[in-house]
Amino acid sequence: MIHPGAPREPEGMATGAGGCADTPILRERGQREVFCGLTGIIWLHRKIQDAFFLVVGSRTCAHLLQSAAGVMIFAEPRFATAIIEERDLAGLADANEELDRVVTRLIQRRPDIRMLFLVGSCPSEVIKLDLSRAAQRLSQRFSPGVRVLNYSGSGIETTFTEGEDACLAALVPEMPAEPGTARSLLVVGALAEVVEDQFIRLFAALGVGPVRFLPSRRASELPAVGEGTRFLLAQPFLAGTARALEARGARHIPAPFPLGEEGTTAWLRAAAEVWGIGEERFAQATAQGRERARAALANHRATLDGKSIFFFPDSQLELPLARFLSRELGMKPIEIGTPYLHRQHLAHELALLPAAANLVEGQHVDRQLDRCREARPDMTVCGLGLANPLEAEGLTTKWSIELVFSPIQGYDQAGDLAGLFARPLVRREKLKV
């Protein structure tokens, strides 16, 4: 959904923590054009195969999910919307009863559900409902068969990838405690299964393990966490989940994100170093993957080398993408906008970005559109709402949401990731003829 964003921090310039680490960061707080956190349900419900997502929301929320899902998935839905229509405060008791009725009916009809997420949204009727109490009440009623959790996907509080962060943070207290201090690696962030399987093989070849993933494929098989847990973030938008894991004793392994040959190698190396793996074994385990990635990237370099690119803030993947596209494919980032910049999690990325790029945190969409029109980049990465108008003005665009729905991490996806950026440019060239 497109929402005017509420300012959370003052506007102004801030200094990043080399590459771009010392570049001033422009903070903007104005109208935002982003999808809300409900969007994450589309990929999370496919990933966690015994979970169900019940949005407590309005018809707008139901339409968002139906249209996004209709376009992007072909599977039996494990999500729905409980529509809470206009009610005043006096109707709250009814709303709670209605929610209980909907959940009871759902659990009776779908005995495969092991975990139910009540997902909050923005309508004022929903904000008045205490969903965490509702989740506790319903969990007591349906335990031990079904756990009921809650998180917010509201557009007032979240951009579209923050919905995943909120969901995973809600899972952390449910993770069993790891007895003792035995070391294990937790990879955090929803990854396509094919990518997860590739990483399992790579970590096995490196001698790093045991390796677990959050989210797990089944909510009923959540990984254990404790003092010995070291975690790698697979996605840059998981600040809340990282905090929750640290509160349970886990320790973050700082690294760039696993995009491209360079990013994937640095990400794997960060874990290998914690496990004390020697350089020779590391080189052996990664050589073939690195070679495949380099060969696949070479196919796209001629199309992308030297092209300018402008990122509107949307997915929080903007910094790792800009680093990959500039360092491995020769693209020239003009402006890199991101909804939020977590300096600690993005420290490695900031250090690798070209110093000439303009870094922006937050959004003031009108000012950013002015800068984009003036710069006339070869490619603009933005949300769906901005893409069509900008295409009509002759700019070539890439939908940032596609980058969250596509498997893009790891060596074997590096070529596909480059292809996602090369294709719109090739298409525009063809249209010129």
Ligand code: SF4
């Ligand atoms: S949660 Fe808010 S922004 Fe998202 S679809 Fe519902 S009403 Fe719109």
